[in-house]
Amino acid sequence: MLLISCPNCGSRDETEFHYGGQAHVPYPENPNELNDKEWAHFLFYRENTKGIFAERWLHSTGCRQWFNMLRDTVTYDIKAVYPMGTPRPDAAGTLTAETGTASLAADSTTTGTAAPSISGTSIAPADPAPSTTAPKGATK
Amino acid sequence: MANSAALEGINGLRDIRRSPASHLASALEAGSVQGKVVLAEGPFQTMAGVRVDPGSEGASRIAAVTGGLPARCGDVTGTEGVSVLWLGPSEFLVVAPEEDHDSLGGNLIGSLTHALGDAPGQVVDLSANRTTFELSGPRARAVLEKGCALDLHPRTLKAGTALSTEIGNIPVVLWKTGEESFRLFPRASFADFLGRWLLDAMREYASPEVP
Structure with a gap:
């Protein structure tokens, strides 16, 4: 059981929350200009990160508010909890001042590289042309 | 659909109301x-769900009716009889005795709706919800x-x-x-x-x- 620190309600059981998938997936600026493949990428293609992952959570049994979380998908260590709409903290989760949940320990137990790629979760200006990175044969 | 107006409001049904x-x-x-x-x-209670931005004018008008809005998780405010529970940053549950309901001679729901006015938010009668x-x-x-x-x-x-x-x-x-x-x-x-x-x-x- 994870103990998740809701920004509004404090520490609560995982069963009070709902998972909302990957965070920082920008809505396409011009959805009408996307072809089917690009639209499918926006809708269905998500990172499958081993390591620190930015994801959305909903405190559905409590305050019913969404928030973002940096969680290690290997150790389930919660690195940071931060509000919707704010940029992702760095991979070590240096947003420690407010949340108190971040761990400063080195990311030693996960992947070989200390910091997993976060390029897929960047909130830099939306580039609605992800088709160049599409796996071959992913859509037929 | 039955014509609810013909039932003289909810008062005609009060005697057959059964609690869950x-x-x-x-x-x-x-x-x-x-x-x-x-x-x-x-006993039955009158409950109203209120959603309003606590910093807005509508919220201060509602707070005048209920005797304040709670500011954070766990807080309960209110005056005699009427309590306001914090459910979320902009969501509150107003709990009052049954006789405060508009259909039984009170005016809680009506006064909350009136206080909110055209401001963004909502007041919903949730008396039968819980x-x-x-x-x-x-x-x-x-x-x-x-x-x-x-x-x-x-x-x-x-x-x-x-x-x-x-x-x-x-x-x-x-x-x-x-x-x-x-x-x-x-x-x-x-x-x-x-x-x-x-x-x-x-x-x-x-x-x-x-x-």
């Missing part, structure tokens, strides 16, 4: 252990601790705190009304389950304590 756990009344009485833990279903269980006695906390992960110890949970959480795996608003008394608001459809769950959790206190 009324069928458990005798079981709750039989399962209560006087001096240890007592469970009963509370029922009330009153759990009290020196063992009340021990009963709740069997199915609630919150820290219910009095050093953390003070009287006059209301929290939206899970008890027995169902969503419940838990309101600590006194040092040894709790008020539980389950949704009406969970009333039967929660009533029986609490009775089961209370059963051990009817027997002599095993040293």
Whole structure:
């Protein structure tokens, strides 16, 4: 059981929350200009990160508010909890001042590289042309 | 559809209204252990769901009606009879006696709606949404601790705190009304389950304590 620190309600059981998938997936600026493949990428293609992952959570049994979380998908260590709409903290989760949940320990137990790629979760200006990175044969 | 106007408002139906756990009344009485833990279903209450940005003008007008809006998780504000529970940063539950309902001569819902006016937000009559269980006695906390992960110890949970959480795996608003008394608001459809769950959790206190 994870103990998740809701920004509004404090520490609560995982069963009070709902998972909302990957965070920082920008809505396409011009959805009408996307072809089917690009639209499918926006809708269905998500990172499958081993390591620190930015994801959305909903405190559905409590305050019913969404928030973002940096969680290690290997150790389930919660690195940071931060509000919707704010940029992702760095991979070590240096947003420690407010949340108190971040761990400063080195990311030693996960992947070989200390910091997993976060390029897929960047909130830099939306580039609605992800088709160049599409796996071959992913859509037929 | 029946023409509800022909029924002279809800007053014509008041006498046949049955609370969601009324069928458990005798079981709750039989399962209560006087001096240890007592469970009963509370009377009908008028409840209104309010959603409004607490910093807005509409919120201050609503606060004037209810006697303040709670600012953070767990807070309860209000005046005589009318209490406001914090459910979310912009979501509140107003709880008042049944006779405050507009259909029974009161004006709570109407005055809240009037106070909100055209401001962004909503006031919804939720009087039939939840029922009330009153759990009290020196063992009340021990009963709740069997199915609630919150820290219910009095050093953390003070009287006059209301929290939206899970008890027995169902969503419940838990309101600590006194040092040894709790008020539980389950949704009406969970009333039967929660009533029986609490009775089961209370059963051990009817027997002599095993040293």
